[in-house]
Amino acid sequence: MERIKMTTPLVEMDGDEMTRILWQMIKEELILPYVDLKTEYYDLGLENRNATDDQVTVDSANATRKYGVAVKCATITPNGARMKEYSLKEMWKSPNGTIRAILDGTVFRAPILVKGIVPYVSNWKKPITIARHAYGDVYKNTEIKVPGAGRAELVFTAEDGTEIRELIHDFEGAGILQGIHNTEQSISSFARACFGYAVDTKQDLWFSTKDTISKKYDHTFKDIFQEIYDAEYKKKFEELGIEYFYTLIDDAVARVIRSEGGFIWACKNYDGDVMSDMVATAYGDLSMMTSVLVSPSGAYEYEAAHGTVQRHYYKHLKGEETSTNSIATIFAWTGALRKRGELDGNEELTAFAKKLEQACVKTVEDGKMTKSLSLISSCENPVILNSLDFIRAIRETLAGLLDNH
Numbered sequence: 001m002e003r004i005k006m007t008t009p010l011v012e013m014d015g016d017e018m019t020r021i022l023w024q025m026i027k028e029e030l031i032l033p034y035v036d037l038k039t040e041y042y043d044l045g046l047e048n049r050n051a052t053d054d055q056v057t058v059d060s061a062n063a064t065r066k067y068g069v070a071v072k073c074a075t076i077t078p079n080g081a082r083m084k085e086y087s088l089k090e091m092w093k094s095p096n097g098t099i100r101a102i103l104d105g106t107v108f109r110a111p112i113l114v115k116g117i118v119p120y121v122s123n124w125k126k127p128i129t130i131a132r133h134a135y136g137d138v139y140k141n142t143e144i145k146v147p148g149a150g151r152a153e154l155v156f157t158a159e160d161g162t163e164i165r166e167l168i169h170d171f172e173g174a175g176i177l178q179g180i181h182n183t184e185q186s187i188s189s190f191a192r193a194c195f196g197y198a199v200d201t202k203q204d205l206w207f208s209t210k211d212t213i214s215k216k217y218d219h220t221f222k223d224i225f226q227e228i229y230d231a232e233y234k235k236k237f238e239e240l241g242i243e244y245f246y247t248l249i250d251d252a253v254a255r256v257i258r259s260e261g262g263f264i265w266a267c268k269n270y271d272g273d274v275m276s277d278m279v280a281t282a283y284g285d286l287s288m289m290t291s292v293l294v295s296p297s298g299a300y301e302y303e304a305a306h307g308t309v310q311r312h313y314y315k316h317l318k319g320e321e322t323s324t325n326s327i328a329t330i331f332a333w334t335g336a337l338r339k340r341g342e343l344d345g346n347e348e349l350t351a352f353a354k355k356l357e358q359a360c361v362k363t364v365e366d367g368k369m370t371k372s373l374s375l376i377s378s379c380e381n382p383v384i385l386n387s388l389d390f391i392r393a394i395r396e397t398l399a400g401l402l403d404n405h
């Protein structure tokens, strides 16, 4: 068989531990036999981040801006234990944080639906995609533990020295205080990423905040979304027959539970943190979630939603068998190949990505799965495979699907 040609390279960001092992297996078994793969390779494994003073992470993000599509393996975010384990020069920042800051992106997460893994909410038939704003609010807050009686004020000093001053509270005793912020620029980028993704995936977009209580802060989010929608996206939405609507977060929660899924739910930073864990858990777990970072300039970075699966890696190092689910990492590859195919008008590549996704789903639906999947599947007699054999089973299914057409 002739391998599928690519015109533009993908930015390939390699990573750490068990997912780095899976990365290699996926390429060898599922991609290279079929695709004449072109990538610009960046090794974001912790050793190389340390060796390059983390420059490799910055370079990989800049390459993503240049080429438009990246695929990323899970990476270690160092902590005290990792400092020792890898003899690090510094406690390097989270690569995802660095990449997100450079691409100014919004993260979209959606479950991968498979028959036999039934969502806890029985009327959810289609995936719910959470779009989480990844800047500001409580994640960049300033806090004071108020020691005793006194006045708390909110003060803004303009560059010309003029002040805006608001009373927060006259404390009669001890208490707590918190200052949070956001910027119009970041909220606008978030809004554009959400509208763009809705158009891309032809799904409705829901957005929710608490603007009835937060009449300036949350209301500004609502207004910016509405202005950008009216000015830039309304026509496209109408052409595609999709809808944008805003509602209060408590109303949204009720509607989400009653819905059958199949839409994007845009959430402020904290709401997105909480709701994405709820949605992921209700659909199965993080090993069956896709995750893509979309920048307002139109760059895409695909990854798995889970981490490097450290516990499995240590077993692997001891020569013990592992049964790690590679589906989320495979979907990172298919997401990137499909997007590359769309951008380059390379239909063969797009079709291949689709087939590989179908092969993953069909393999599990045929009862062949990893240990972790068997724990959440209702399949009665699953065949439990080790990490490599699971990938080989997907390859067999894929070969069948490609032969049949």
Ligand code: NAP
Binding pocket: 073, 074, 075, 076, 077, 078, 096, 286, 287, 303, 304, 305, 306, 307, 308, 309, 310, 311, 312, 323, 324, 325, 326, 372
């Ligand atoms: P994790 O790698 O997501 O794994 C936590 C546990 O979830 C595993 O021990 C395993 O449970 C289960 N699990 C996760 N993915 C699985 C898969 N594909 N197949 C089977 N089981 C899976 O999270 P972590 O152990 O908290 O973090 C490990 C490292 O990942 C950390 O250094 C962290 O910094 C990094 N991390 C990276 C990213 C990223 O790059 N996007 C995201 C999160 C965490 P059992 O052990 O019970 O089988």
Ligand code: MG
Binding pocket: 273, 274, 277
């Ligand atoms: Mg969380």
